[in-house]
Amino acid sequence: MIADFTKESVNFIKQGAPVASPEQYEERMSICVDCEHYTSAHKCGLCGCYMPVKAKWKTTKCAATPPKWEALVGEDEIEKETERNIERTRKHIDRLKNVKNRGKK
Ligand code: SF4
Numbered sequence: 001m002i003a004d005f006t007k008e009s010v011n012f013i014k015q016g017a018p019v020a021s022p023e024q025y026e027e028r029m030s031i032c033v034d035c036e037h038y039t040s041a042h043k044c045g046l047c048g049c050y051m052p053v054k055a056k057w058k059t060t061k062c063a064a065t066p067p068k069w070e071a072l073v074g075e076d077e078i079e080k081e082t083e084r085n086i087e088r089t090r091k092h093i094d095r096l097k098n099v100k101n102r103g104k105k
Contacts, residue, residue, distance in 0.1 A: 005048065046063035046064060058071065
């Protein structure tokens with residue numbers, strides 16, 4: 001079960017760490033809390049993952065067969081998310097350069 005969470009974590013990072021919207025997260029969690037596999041420790045009894053974390057990751061899907069909710073990423077979405085992350089990083093670097101340059105004047 002720890003292996004499942006580790007695998008999910010690695011996949012999440014590899015795919016650019018895409019996070020579900022608040023609405024997507026709420027929808028997933030509402031399904032989990034009504035599920036027979038949901039435990040009082042907020043874990044899934046099938047995969048052992050802590051659901052308040054797992055449900056935030058777009059790359060994850062429900063552990064049941066068939067799944068009660070699906071991953072929220074496809075190839076296109078992963079590419080867009082990666083581009084958004086690169087753009088955010090570029091803007092952050094530009095802001096840091098501006099702050100650094102202001103300090104030199
Ligand atoms: S991930 Fe799926 S099986 Fe696990 S608690 Fe949520 S709805 Fe139930």
